[in-house]
């Protein structure tokens with residue numbers, strides 16, 4: 134079935150066309166088009182996403198991206214249209230929903246609501262086609278003996294640990310009690326006068342720093358639960374900078390050490406708690422997704438630690454880590470198969 138998917142929950146406008154097949158136990162995705170326009174340069178001067186600007190840009194970008202899609206595929210006739218209904222910024226979500234409703238009417242096909250977080254969760258399946266052609270070996274095994282699985286979803290708005298018994302059945306083990314992991318990267322980047330979004334910037338300058346230079350706290354690491362907390366870590370960075378850079382002039386070397394030590398502390402907690410959850414639940418695989426999953430150090434460390442406990446490791450290709458339409462295509466297909474019937478209205482705080 135051909136699915137047209139629309140994503141506008143935050144600062145990326147995404148439209149994708151996928152050919153989906155298979156069952157809810159073994160879904161198969163072939164991405165035909167995955168068009169994404171990022172709004173990062175628009176929001177950068179404000180140091181974060183401005184909801185009304187996001188809405189304005191989505192309104193502008195949706196017809197442009199759809200026009201490109203139709204130009205490439207003049208005979209386009211989707212069997213189903215899916216759109217992110219939450220979680221995200223409500224004014225932004227509504228732009229995608231309204232656009233999708235009009236398209237569903239035009240094509241006379243069903244419209245299915247999709248969860249942005251389920252999109253991240255399933256995003257590693259987008260690399261399957263490549264695996265079938267013999268390149269990424271990991272995903273080829275994707276549907277065999279991988280459950281129970283532990284999934285870590287880390288983005289700008291969420292830090293969630295799930296235990297999955299199948300692609301349709303999961304339980305939330307834990308989540309952040311305050312800031313999301315990506316939010317912590319973004320806030321620390323701001324303290325270091327680095328541009329938004331901070332995650333890639335922290336990772337870039339951390340390469341020149343010493344991760345053991347500063348002993349930042351590892352919040353909640355020792356606690357016997359699967360929750361996270363990142364606001365104390367951010368505050369520790371703030372105090373460190375206040376005490377050690379009173380004149381607000383940070384040398385490049387000091388910035389690099391702060392970035393590397395902060396990243397080390399954040400990754401320590403994320404990796405150790407995820408692996409503990411995997412070991413406690415006898416997980417056969419560990420799945421990593423969300424914008425922060427673009428972090429190479431996190432990918433490498435979690436892959437290494439998963440291997441040590443005999444679990445397979447799945448992570449999407451880099452291009453599918455940040456928000457995109459293709460991941461919503463899978464989430465919509467799964468919602469359709471699972472008869473989830475999410476209400477077609479923006480739900481900013483929708484849970485997984």
Ligand code: KG4
Nearest residue numbers: 288289290315330332333424425428455456
């Ligand atoms: O999933 P996403 O695109 O949007 C949300 O759903 O929130 O994630 C964006 C987040 C931002 O906080 C950004 O700083 C973070 O992902 N991020 C990273 C990296 N690339 C993006 N964090 C750490 N390291 C990275 N390389």
Ligand code: ZN
Nearest residue numbers: 288423424456
């Ligand atoms: Zn996201």
